[in-house]
Amino acid sequence: MAAGKKTKKTHESINNRLALVMKSGKYTLGYKTVLKSLRSSKGKLIIISNNCPPLRKSEIEYYAMLCKVGVHHYNGNNNDLGTACGKYFRVSCLSIVDPGKTEF
Amino acid sequence: MILSIAREFINGFWEKRIRAAAAAVAMVKFLKPNKAVIVLQGRYAGRKAVIVRSFDDGTRDRAYGHCLVAGIKKYPSKVIRKDSAKKTAKKSRVKCFIKLVNYQHLMPTRYTLDVDLKDVVTVDALQTKDKKVAACKATKERFEERFKTGKNRWFFTKLRF
Numbered sequence: 001m002a003a004g005k006k007t008k009k010t011h012e013s014i015n016n017r018l019a020l021v022m023k024s025g026k027y028t029l030g031y032k033t034v035l036k037s038l039r040s041s042k043g044k045l046i047i048i049s050n051n052c053p054p055l056r057k058s059e060i061e062y063y064a065m066l067c068k069v070g071v072h073h074y075n076g077n078n079n080d081l082g083t084a085c086g087k088y089f090r091v092s093c094l095s096i097v098d099p100g101k102t103e104f
Numbered sequence: 105m106i107l108s109i110a111r112e113f114i115n116g117f118w119e120k121r122i123r124a125a126a127a128a129v130a131m132v133k134f135l136k137p138n139k140a141v142i143v144l145q146g147r148y149a150g151r152k153a154v155i156v157r158s159f160d161d162g163t164r165d166r167a168y169g170h171c172l173v174a175g176i177k178k179y180p181s182k183v184i185r186k187d188s189a190k191k192t193a194k195k196s197r198v199k200c201f202i203k204l205v206n207y208q209h210l211m212p213t214r215y216t217l218d219v220d221l222k223d224v225v226t227v228d229a230l231q232t233k234d235k236k237v238a239a240c241k242a243t244k245e246r247f248e249e250r251f252k253t254g255k256n257r258w259f260f261t262k263l264r265f
Contacts, residue, residue, distance in 0.1 A: 035208075039207050040169070041132060041133045041134075059211075063212070066214060067132045067134050068132045
């Protein structure tokens with residue numbers, strides 16, 4: 001859950017898995033929809049960028065603690081997370097609803 | 105050929121079960137009755153409340169997830185040992201509110217409050233003013249007796265912000 005020193009290899013694999021989820025699974029991007037997916041317990045994994053404001057980050061972590069969903073702190077800021085999702089905008093937090101073809 | 109179809113059918117049968125089981129492990133709904141929440145918006149912002157009934161998919165009038173909460177409008181004051189019985193009675197008074205609140209305007213907490221308010225706090229208690237007053241009076245009694253037992257102390261302390 002909490003990232004220690006991330007090696008290059010695991011970072012690549014997260015990016016690969018994220019690309020696969022974008023292609024084959026269901027996800028929502030953005031703080032409001034992340035909270036919505038947590039409230040309706042549809043989220044399976046939450047990914048937060050490292051420059052997410054700390055109050056927002058702890059709020060998402062608290063919600064995730066209440067519904068026992070994992071949170072992954074992405075090793076990169078919201079620009080990198082947006083690029084990893086294949087989008088041309090920044091993404092600070094995203095929620096994976098259905099992993100599609102990735103193994104969980 | 106029939107065997108292969110049967111096998112695929114059986115595999116499909118189990119796959120759905122396994123997926124459902126895996127999904128069930130990850131999902132825990134937490135906006136349930138008896139959950140303590142903090143109201144974030146509106147006149148009662150910053151007040152603690154307890155969910156009495158939740159409408160996850162909304163109703164026809166409110167097409168969003170919302171819930172019926174009963175909360176504390178005026179917290180009981182701090183009761184000290186020196187107080188006389190009359191003073192403690194006066195200080196332990198609680199003023200309540202009943203409201204339908206959007207999920208977005210609530211902050212759920214890890215606390216719960218086990219007070220049976222389901223018969224008292226209902227949606228049709230909100231229709232007319234005197235029904236609402238009667239319901240508020242009843243919840244006020246239940247909250248006050250819970251406060252006097254000294255349990256759920258977090259719920260009855262004012263949130264400082």
